[in-house]
Amino acid sequence: DSGVTQTxxxxxxxxxxxxxxRCSPRSGDLSVYWYQQSLxxxxxxxxxxxxxxERAKGNILERFSAQQFPxxxxxxxxxxxxxxxxxxxxCASSVQGxxxxxxxxxPGTRLLVL
Amino acid sequence: AQxxxxxxxxxxxxxxxxxxxxxxxxxxxxxxxxxxxxxPGQGLQLLLKYFSGDTLVQGIKGFEAEFKRSQSSFNLxxxxxxxSDAAEYxxxxxxxxxxxxxxxxQGTELSVKP
Numbered sequence: 082d083s084g085v086t087q088t089x090x091x092x093x094x095x096x097x098x099x100x101x102x103r104c105s106p107r108s109g110d111l112s113v114y115w116y117q118q119s120l121x122x123x124x125x126x127x128x129x130x131x132x133x134x135e136r137a138k139g140n141i142l143e144r145f146s147a148q149q150f151p152x153x154x155x156x157x158x159x160x161x162x163x164x165x166x167x168x169x170x171x172c173a174s175s176v177q178g179x180x181x182x183x184x185x186x187x188p189g190t191r192l193l194v195l
Numbered sequence: 196a197q198x199x200x201x202x203x204x205x206x207x208x209x210x211x212x213x214x215x216x217x218x219x220x221x222x223x224x225x226x227x228x229x230x231x232x233x234x235p236g237q238g239l240q241l242l243l244k245y246f247s248g249d250t251l252v253q254g255i256k257g258f259e260a261e262f263k264r265s266q267s268s269f270n271l272x273x274x275x276x277x278x279s280d281a282a283e284y285x286x287x288x289x290x291x292x293x294x295x296x297x298x299x300x301q302g303t304e305l306s307v308k309p
Contacts, residue, residue, distance in 0.1 A: 137294025181244075186239040
């Protein structure tokens with residue numbers, strides 16, 4: 082158990098819909114990361130937050146948005162869903178969000194878009 | 196652009212045999228290098244990481260990896276594989292001025308024969 086929690090574990094929805102994935106970092110960690118794991122794209126970095134502020138951005142679609150709240154939990158919002166958005170979405174956390182730090186991964190949310 | 200290549204998609208070894216998983220990276224400066232393991236239905240767990248200093252790094256579960264700058268490689272090794280090592284292994288690179296963003300290889304799936 083990494084100490085990072087993600088809800089829900091599974092999500093099934095339809096194309097065009099909007100969903101919200103939630104992540105709670107390890108106690109004491111200030112930085113949160115979101116990654117997408119799909120069969121065709123592999124594991125891809127989406128976005129990083131540190132203490133409520135966006136720190137780094139990857140290949141995140143405009144239909145996707147994220148935020149980190151004052152209590153440090155984070156939400157990833159996916160809208161206008163397409164079949165290709167079906168993937169495993171991981172959240173990770175680290176203490177200060179520095180490059181050399183270990184990122185602790187949650188168990189993921191598996192999203193299926195039908 | 197930075198990239199990570201894991202040439203072997205799937206490897207099968209016998210229990211008790213030695214293991215080497217290959218990882219090559221493309222990066223202008225000295226990167227931060229990581230190996231993570233993903234068991235079925237689980238998140239990613241860090242095995243080991245390299246930033247500087249001794250090029251042979253020891254990790255958890257008896258794994259080690261060697262950084263070879265001349266070959267742009269960071270191969271993962273284990274002298275004697277156990278059945279519980281069956282999982283997917285990911286090499287990742289991070290670096291300066293990227294925040295905490297990690298770039299992952301495509302992964303190598305390890306099967307262990309009894």
